Amino acid sequence: MPGLLRGVARTAVVAGTATAVSNRVSRRQQGRWAQQAPPPPSLVDTPPLPPSAPLTDDMNDKIDQLKRLGELKAQGVLTEGEFADQKRRILSD
Structure with missing residues (x-):
């Protein structure tokens, strides 16, 4: 049973780390795209x-x-x- 819990815990840590890294990469990429793209036209200004x-x-x-x-x-x-x-x-x- 301890081996099973250790395997489940390791899987949870790996999955959590992968999710955190993936989210960070997504946020960084969105920030880069936002800097490159012109701002969308405002409906107020039209x-x-x-x-x-x-x-x-x-x-x-x-x-x-x-x-x-x-x-x-x-x-x-x-x-x-x-x-x-x-x-x-x-x-x-």
């Missing part, structure tokens, strides 16, 4: 979103132009570069 406005005629025109542009690209009339240039031109107006 400005409120403006109320959603209905699409204007100008926005509807842009959407229609982009749809037509996409159709021309799908038909093979426009190359990828031409499509990107035209899309940039439409969206920058």
Whole structure:
């Protein structure tokens, strides 16, 4: 019986030590990651979103132009570069 208790005690000590070491390593690693990562954005600092406005005629025109542009690209009339240039031109107006 004393041998059994000694074995159980040794197992408990080893398991306790392993748990303590594992927890310490985890805390150190989390501290390092926290130093490397930028702080998460604060919800308090974010400005409120403006109320959603209905699409204007100008926005509807842009959407229609982009749809037509996409159709021309799908038909093979426009190359990828031409499509990107035209899309940039439409969206920058």
